[in-house]
Structure formats: structure tokens, C-alpha cells
Amino acid sequence: MNSSLSKEKIMLLKEKASEARKLIIETVHHAEAGHIGGPMSATDIITNLYFHEMNIDPNDPRNEERDRFVLSKGHSAIGLYAVLALRGYMPVEELQTFDSLNSRLQAHPDMNTLPGLDMSTGSLGQGISAAVGIALGAKLQGKRYRTYCMIGDGESQEGQVWEAADIASKYELDNLVGILDYNKLQQFGWSDDEKSRKSPIHDPKERWESFGWHVIEIDGHNQEEIEKAFNEAREVKSKPVMIIANTVKGKGVSFMENQFLWHSRIPTDSELNQAKKELEMGAL
Amino acid sequence: MKSVVPQKNVSMRDVFGDTLLKFSLESSRVYAIDGDLANSTKLDTVANGNPKKFLQMGIAEQNMMSVAAGLATTGLQPWACTFAAFLSKRAIDQIQVQIAQPKLDVKMIGAYSGLLTGVTGKTHQALEDIAIFRSLANMVVLAPADAIEMKQMMEFAHKYEGPVYMRIARDPYPVIVDGKYQFEFGKATTLKDGKDITIISTGTQTSRSLAAAEQLEAEGISVAVVHMPTIKPLDTDAIINAAKSTGVIVTAEEHSIYGGLGSAVAEVLVEECPAPMLRVGVKDVNAESAKNDDLLEKYGLSEGHIVKTVKEALKKKRN
Ligand SMILES: Cc1ncc(C[n+]2csc(CCOP(=O)(O)OP(=O)(O)O)c2C)c(N)n1
Ligand SMILES: [Mg+2]
Numbered sequence: 001m002n003s004s005l006s007k008e009k010i011m012l013l014k015e016k017a018s019e020a021r022k023l024i025i026e027t028v029h030h031a032e033a034g035h036i037g038g039p040m041s042a043t044d045i046i047t048n049l050y051f052h053e054m055n056i057d058p059n060d061p062r063n064e065e066r067d068r069f070v071l072s073k074g075h076s077a078i079g080l081y082a083v084l085a086l087r088g089y090m091p092v093e094e095l096q097t098f099d100s101l102n103s104r105l106q107a108h109p110d111m112n113t114l115p116g117l118d119m120s121t122g123s124l125g126q127g128i129s130a131a132v133g134i135a136l137g138a139k140l141q142g143k144r145y146r147t148y149c150m151i152g153d154g155e156s157q158e159g160q161v162w163e164a165a166d167i168a169s170k171y172e173l174d175n176l177v178g179i180l181d182y183n184k185l186q187q188f189g190w191s192d193d194e195k196s197r198k199s200p201i202h203d204p205k206e207r208w209e210s211f212g213w214h215v216i217e218i219d220g221h222n223q224e225e226i227e228k229a230f231n232e233a234r235e236v237k238s239k240p241v242m243i244i245a246n247t248v249k250g251k252g253v254s255f256m257e258n259q260f261l262w263h264s265r266i267p268t269d270s271e272l273n274q275a276k277k278e279l280e281m282g283a284l
Numbered sequence: 285m286k287s288v289v290p291q292k293n294v295s296m297r298d299v300f301g302d303t304l305l306k307f308s309l310e311s312s313r314v315y316a317i318d319g320d321l322a323n324s325t326k327l328d329t330v331a332n333g334n335p336k337k338f339l340q341m342g343i344a345e346q347n348m349m350s351v352a353a354g355l356a357t358t359g360l361q362p363w364a365c366t367f368a369a370f371l372s373k374r375a376i377d378q379i380q381v382q383i384a385q386p387k388l389d390v391k392m393i394g395a396y397s398g399l400l401t402g403v404t405g406k407t408h409q410a411l412e413d414i415a416i417f418r419s420l421a422n423m424v425v426l427a428p429a430d431a432i433e434m435k436q437m438m439e440f441a442h443k444y445e446g447p448v449y450m451r452i453a454r455d456p457y458p459v460i461v462d463g464k465y466q467f468e469f470g471k472a473t474t475l476k477d478g479k480d481i482t483i484i485s486t487g488t489q490t491s492r493s494l495a496a497a498e499q500l501e502a503e504g505i506s507v508a509v510v511h512m513p514t515i516k517p518l519d520t521d522a523i524i525n526a527a528k529s530t531g532v533i534v535t536a537e538e539h540s541i542y543g544g545l546g547s548a549v550a551e552v553l554v555e556e557c558p559a560p561m562l563r564v565g566v567k568d569v570n571a572e573s574a575k576n577d578d579l580l581e582k583y584g585l586s587e588g589h590i591v592k593t594v595k596e597a598l599k600k601k602r603n
Binding site for chain 1: 315341350351352353355357358378385387
């Protein structure tokens with residue numbers, strides 16, 4: 001499967017992802033709350049979904065025919081909000097309200113407050129099941145929209161993920177695309193491997209395949225690979241698809257990358273400036 | 285409400301299956317969601333009668349409830365049914381985060397609720413479900429007294445857009461509402477007038493309360509029976525009126541004394557109209573597997589227990 005992305009489109013996606021990362025860090029700094037590492041490992045994929053892959057319209061966010069996205073790793077909400085803002089679902093300034101009283105931008109996605117959020121999540125392991133329900137609902141009603149769902153590798157410790165995996169393949173949900181944000185870290189993890197603190201999802205490819213899913217492995221920061229994977233997913237019949245996206249937690253900022261502490265640390269003023277500088281340089 | 289003496293026994297679960305089958309044939313939105321218990325809960329009526337509208341989720345209740353939530357976001361109305369014990373405890377985080385908080389149109393049917401679960405014992409008894417569901421914001425909690433009322437509740441729930449929990453019984457119960465009865469959402473119904481004391485009951489304990497009231501009447505004690513089919517939102521006026529008119533109250537439910545109807549009534553009384561009251565319910569114990577009558581007797585839910593509790597409560601009445 002080839003990528004049909006033009007050079008310009010790739011440039012645009014990279015730019016948007018870089019802007020989104022800046023917004024993530026600025027917002028968490030401003031709100032003095034939120035997560036950083038998970039949102040940043042997911043940014044390139046979420047950017048691709050909203051700026052390229054998904055059939056969506058920011059001016060008609062509840063259109064019945066729209067593609068759906070469920071952020072099962074709901075703690076990465078700010079990553080989704082940043083992309084939604086850049087895509088025109090809300091003014092970018094609204095990000096400043098994140099995590100404050102009466103904000104539509106709750107710590108974890110709330111489908112009732114912000115049109116454009118297709119499911120409420122926050123308790124890990126549940127979003128993927130809801131995505132199964134959404135994809136099943138499409139099949140039952142003869143709808144053509146597709147459902148995308150991002151899960152975490154730490155989240156995959158939840159048994160419910162595998163309950164969902166079973167049912168998705170039982171009902172042959174080829175309109176469902178899972179994305180595993182395989183950044184190899186979670187919140188605290190295991191100290192026996194102090195350097196990597198790896199989450200124990202050994203060979204996710206084999207695991208998802210054994211549950212009857214079609215698996216595609218990619219570099220989750222490479223727009224062409226992301227696009228190719230989505231194209232391949234569209235060709236798969238009678239099976240759900242899991243894209244295993246190899247990612248780096250905290251991607252884009254040297255001192256945040258692969259550091260479990262940046263799961264949800266609040267950057268200082270100087271860390272914020274340093275991060276912005278690095279992101280601006282990296283985007284060129 | 286004419287006769288207070290219950291006559292015919294009708295199975296709630298049979299009527300549940302038949303009614304849901306009818307909904308599923310009439311409405312494209314209605315789906316039955318099973319957790320591998322359809323031949324117990326009678327969800328198999330839909331599996332057999334309208335197989336396209338039956339979705340098997342296997343023995344995975346957490347996924348089952350989240351899938352139901354996802355289905356609801358696409359405009360469908362899933363009716364998820366499993367044993368009340370599993371619905372209320374195994375999948376409660378899923379229910380709160382993905383059904384109650386987003387106010388999704390999912391109907392949750394707790395089958396085999398309460399103490400009498402068909403000799404399956406404490407792992408399968410649901411004595412906390414009212415307490416749990418009642419504490420969730422946006423949740424409606426219903427407990428029918430008999431199969432006729434249950435059917436009317438189902439009709440209400442089908443039209444109502446939002447999460448509804450309904451606890452139903454395994455075994456046949458006497459039909460106690462008459463032909464003219466119409467369930468009214470959020471409203472209690474007085475099944476028997478009386479001036480000395482009021483029993484406020486819900487679900488399956490209502491027929492036992494009526495029988496107890498009859499027995500007490502014969503002994504010269506005038507007992508009102510107020511049936512509370514909607515536990516949330518609660519008919520607070522009915523409780524206040526009962527306290528004002530009879531001055532003392534006994535609650536009766538097939539549930540723990542903690543957090544259920546008794547607690548709900550006590551909350552209202554204390555805040556609005558303090559009056560003495562006693563609760564009939566399962567005390568702070570786990571029950572066991574045994575025959576229905578033996579369980580009712582040992583765990584304090586029998587007619588005799590209601591009679592005894594009414595007499596104790598009368599001693600507390602302020603004159
Ligand atoms: C059921 C549940 N348990 C615990 C948490 C707290 N929590 C939030 S994020 C997180 C780590 C998640 O790790 P992973 O899924 O790998 O996400 P990522 O690395 O992408 O941030 C934990 C434990 C939660 N939100 N939900
Ligand atoms: Mg991770």
C-alpha cells in the first residue's frame with residue numbers, strides 16, 4: 001500500500017502536529033494541570049486523523065455520517081483538544097479554559113460539553129468497547145462511517161480491552177480501526193527496569209492477531225506510514241484492524257522524551273520556553 | 285386498587301422477554317444485549333423471535349455495558365440485561381462513566397435482583413443494587429411490584445430518553461395492580477388505606493407488605509400500604525404525606541437496609557418531616573443459597589417479619 005500524500009500535505013501535517021505540541025505544553029503550563037507525555041506521543045496520529053484521514057466537518061460536528069474517533073486513553077484529552085482547536089472546532093484561545101470551572105474542555109473528554117467529542121472517556125479500558133459499540137451500530141444501521149479508537153499500552157493491561165477485542169472480531173467489525181499508542185511507558189510502571197520502566201505488553205502484534213485482528217505496525221510519528229496504514233486498513237475485510245504505532249512518549253522535546261515523569265508533569269517557565277524552541281526547530 | 289389479596293402469579297421475566305420482543309419488532313432502535321444469560325433472563329425470547337435484534341456480548345459485563353453506550357451514541361436503544369449482581373457491581377464504573385454521565389439512552393435490566401435468585405447464593409444475590417444505582421447522577425431507578433407494572437415501566441423506559449435501571453425478580457409474583465392501574469413515573473401509589481401506620485414498600489416486597497397489612501387489619505391495626513415503584517426520582521410528597529397522616533412508617537424492600545428504599549425514606553423524613561420509622565430489609569450480612577421461604581424467614585423479609593416490625597414501630601409512635 002502506497003502513500004498518496006503530497007509533499008505539501010506532509011508539510012502541513014507536520015506543521016499542525018508541531019503547533020499542536022506547542023499548544024499542549026502551553027496549555028498544561030497555563031492550567032498547571034494535565035498530561036504531556038501521552039498527548040505528545042499521540043499528536044502525529046491525531047493530527048493525521050483530523051487533517052487527513054477522517055470524514056469530518058468542524059462546522060457540523062454531530063453529522064450522523066461523520067467518522068468517529070474515541071480517545072480511549074482519555075487522559076491525553078489535551079492532545080485531542082489542541083488538534084480540534086487547530087481544525088476549527090473551537091477557537092484556539094479556548095484552550096486556556098482547559099481544566100477550569102465551567103470549561104467545555106474537561107480533564108477527560110466529555111461528549112456532552114464539546115461537540116466533536118464522540119465518546120466520554122477517562123476510565124481506562126472502556127473507550128475501545130464503546131468504539132466497538134459505535135462500529136457495530138454503523139453495521140446494524142447500514143451506515144458507512146468508520147470508527148477510530150486510540151488506546152495506550154499501559155491501558156492494555158485492562159482486561160476489558162481484550163473483552164472488546166474478542167467481540168470486535170466476533171462481529172467482524174472491519175469498519176473499526178484501533179491505534180495502539182505504543183510508547184512503552186505508562187504512569188509509574190515497574191521499577192525493576194529503572195531505565196525503560198517498560199509496560200508489559202509483550203508482542204502486541206501476536207496478541208492482537210490471536211484475537212482475530214488484522215495488525216499493521218508503523219512508526220507513529222511518520223505521516224506517510226500513518227497514511228499508508230489507514231489506507232491498508234480500508235482494504236481489510238471482515239476483521240477489525242489494529243495499528244501498532246511505535247511512538248515516543250513526550251515526542252518532540254528532548255528532555256521529555258522517554259521520561260515517565262513527564263507523563264503528567266507541569267513545565268516550569270524555562271522548560272516551557274526551551275520546549276517551544278525545540279518544537280519550532282524540529283518543525284523546519 | 286380493588287382487592288388487596290393477591291390472586292394470580294405471573295412471571296416478570298416471561299413478560300419482560302415478551303415485551304422486549306414486541307419493542308424490538310416495532311422499533312428499529314431497540315436491541316437486546318446479553319451477557320450469556322438469555323435463557324435465564326428470558327432475553328432469549330428476542331433471540332428466538334427476532335434474532336437480528338439480539339446481540340450476544342459473552343461473559344464480559346464491562347465490555348457489554350460500554351458497547352451498549354457506544355451503540356446508544358449511534359441512535360440505537362440497547363436493552364442490556366444480566367443478573368443484577370453483575371450489572372450493579374461488575375460493570376458499575378462503565379455504567380457511571382459511559383452511560384450515566386453522558387446521559388445515554390441505555391436501559392439496564394437487573395434480572396434476578398434481591399435475595400431470591402433461584403438457589404444461587406450470595407455471589408448471585410443483589411442486595412446493594414438500589415443503593416449503588418440510586419447514588420449515580422442522571423440515573424432512574426425502578427422496581428416493579430408485579431409483571432403488569434413491569435410492562436408499564438418498560439413502556440415508560442422505552443419512551444424516556446436516558447439511562448434507566450430496572451430491577452426485576454426471577455420468580456413469579458402475584459399480580460397486585462388492578463386493570464385500571466397505570467404506572468406513573470416518579471409517583472408512589474397507595475394500594476391500601478390505613479390510619480395507624482404506613483408501610484412504604486418497593487418491588488417484590490409490596491405483595492408481602494399487602495399480605496402483612498391484611499393480617500394486621502384482622503388484629504385491629506389499620507395499615508396503609510404505599511408502593512414506591514420509582515426509587516429515583518423519589519416521590520417525597522408521598523413520604524411526607526404518609527408521615528403526616530399516620531405518624532409512623534415501616535419500609536420494606538428485598539434489599540440491604542443500607543442505602544436502599546429505607547435509607548431514601550429516612551433521608552426524606554429526617555429533612556422534611558421527622559417521624560419514627562423502622563426498616564424491613566436484609567441486615568448487615570451475606571445470605572446463602574436455600575429455598576425461597578427459608579431465605580425470607582432467616583433474612584427477615586417474610587410477611588411475619590413485616591407484621592412484627594409494624595408492631596414494634598407502633599410502639600415508637602408519638603401520640
Ligand atoms: C481505570 C483507570 N485506572 C487508572 C487510571 C490512571 N491513569 C491515567 S493515565 C495512566 C497510565 C496510562 O498509560 P498508557 O495507557 O500507556 O498511556 P500513555 O503512555 O499514552 O500516557 C494511568 C494509570 C485511569 N485513568 N483509569
Ligand atoms: Mg504508554
